[in-house]
Amino acid sequence: MSYRRVLLKLSGEALGDPELGHGIDPSQVQDIARQIARVVKLGVELALVCGGGNILRGAQFGGLGGHRANADYMGMLGTVINALALSDGIEQQGVETRVMSALEIRAVAEPFVRRRAERHLSKGRVVLLAAGTGNPFFTTDTAAALRASELGCEVFLKATKVDGIYTADPRKDPTAKRYERITYDEAIEKRLAVMDGTAFTLCRENHLPVVVFDLFQEGNLERVVKGENIGTVVSDR
Numbered sequence: 001m002s003y004r005r006v007l008l009k010l011s012g013e014a015l016g017d018p019e020l021g022h023g024i025d026p027s028q029v030q031d032i033a034r035q036i037a038r039v040v041k042l043g044v045e046l047a048l049v050c051g052g053g054n055i056l057r058g059a060q061f062g063g064l065g066g067h068r069a070n071a072d073y074m075g076m077l078g079t080v081i082n083a084l085a086l087s088d089g090i091e092q093q094g095v096e097t098r099v100m101s102a103l104e105i106r107a108v109a110e111p112f113v114r115r116r117a118e119r120h121l122s123k124g125r126v127v128l129l130a131a132g133t134g135n136p137f138f139t140t141d142t143a144a145a146l147r148a149s150e151l152g153c154e155v156f157l158k159a160t161k162v163d164g165i166y167t168a169d170p171r172k173d174p175t176a177k178r179y180e181r182i183t184y185d186e187a188i189e190k191r192l193a194v195m196d197g198t199a200f201t202l203c204r205e206n207h208l209p210v211v212v213f214d215l216f217q218e219g220n221l222e223r224v225v226k227g228e229n230i231g232t233v234v235s236d237r
Contacts (some may be wrong), residue, residue, distance in 0.1 A: 001042060001043060001046035001225055001227075002197045002225060002226055002227025003044065003053070003144065003154045003225050003227070004007055004043070004044060004045060004154065005044070005045040005046075005047075005151070005152060006034070006044060006045070006046055006153055006155050006157055006225060007047045007049065007147060007153040007156050007157065008046060008047070008152060008159060009048075009049050009051075009140070009144040009156065009157065009159060010048065010050045010221045011050075011053060011054075011143060011160070012050060012052045012055060012079070013051075013053050014032065014050075014052050014054075014159065014215065014216075015028050015029055015082055015085065015086070016054035016141060021056055023055075024054065024081075024082070024085050029088075030092075032086065032089070032215070033086060033089030033090045033092065033093050034047070035215070035218075035219075035221045036086075036090055036093075036126060036221070037094065037177075038097045038221075038222055039221055039225050040095050040126060041095070042222070043226050044228070045121040045122065045124070046121075046126050046127075047121060047126075047128075047129055047147060047148070047151055048086065048118070048126060048127070048128050048129065048166065049080055049128075049144040049237055050082040050083060050086060050107055050128070050130075050140070051079060051082070051140040052075045052076070052079040053075075053078075055075075055078035055081060055082070056074050059067055060165075061138050062128075067134040069137070072132075072138075073135075074094075075132075076103055076130075076131040076132050076195050077100070077131070079130045079132060080099075080103070080105060080109060080130040083101075083109070083128040083130035084099060084108060084109075086128055087099050087128055087173075093146050095124075095126055096123075096124065096126070097125055097127070097172075098110060098117075098120045098125050098126075099110040099130055100117055100120075100127055100129055100130065101127045101129075102129075102130070102132060102133055102134030102135075103129040103131040109163075112129065112147075114150050114151065115128075118151060118164065119153060125171075129147050133161055134145060138162070138198070139198070141158075141195045141196050141198075142196060142199045142202065143176055144156060144158075144196045145198075145200075145202035145203050145206075145208065146202060149206040153208070154209075155209050155210070155211055156203060156208050156210045156211070157210075157213065157224055158194065158195060158211065158212045158213070159213065159214075159215035159223075160213070160215070161179075161214060161215075161216055162182075163178065163210045163217070163230065163231055164178045164179065164213065164214075164230075164231040165178070165192055165232040165234070166178050166179070166196050167177045179232045180229075180232060180233070181233045181234075181235065182232060182234050183236065184234060184235070184236065185203070185204070187200050187205075187234050188200050188201065194212055195210070200234070207236060209233060209235040210233070210235070211233055212231050212232045212234070213222055213232075214230075215233065225234050226231070
């Protein structure tokens with residue numbers, strides 16, 4: 001295997017209805033869980049962060065006149081719901097999981113403690129990291145970059161519905177070109193929408209490579225952890 005410990009970042013929409021992106025679609029959860037279980041059974045230690053946009057986006061809700069911090073906390077609770085759904089799906093595939101939350105919700109999740117998370121990973125459990133950083137005004141991409149750095153992950157795998165980073169949205173612009181490799185500085189300077197600038201900066205400071213790839217192409221997760229050249233790599237150079 002090219003990577004032994006990875007962090008996988010999913011959008012909340014990945015779990016939703018394929019047409020609308022809302023709610024939780026059991027078939028989507030099962031498909032993702034099957035890919036994750038296959039990789040873990042190869043010996044990869046996998047931590048996972050899932051967004052909550054299929055349930056609620058804090059930034060959008062805050063724009064309705066409420067306090068942005070409250071809206072962000074609501075979004076964090078959405079990520080806990082998604083983590084619990086994925087946990088069930090992965091365990092149905094015969095792989096143990098642990099849900100760890102940055103907000104204390106002891107009835108359904110362990111509080112995040114770095115050494116405890118590392119121990120779970122070393123035992124072959126998938127660690128689902130919920131509730132972002134536990135602070136408002138930070139995205140789940142930033143939370144994923146932070147946790148990947150804390151846990152000593154070798155790569156940040158950013159799962160999307162397109163096969164990498166493009167010069168423009170390939171669904172809207174047929175002339176858009178895909179980058180095979182790009183630096184953190186270029187990604188920040190070009191304001192590429194695949195991740196926010198804070199997340200890219202954290203990855204740059206910790207020399208954590210990012211691979212942006214299409215999770216919905218069957219077998220791609222396995223190909224990425226084996227080091228196959230798919231998607232776009234964001235790194236120092």
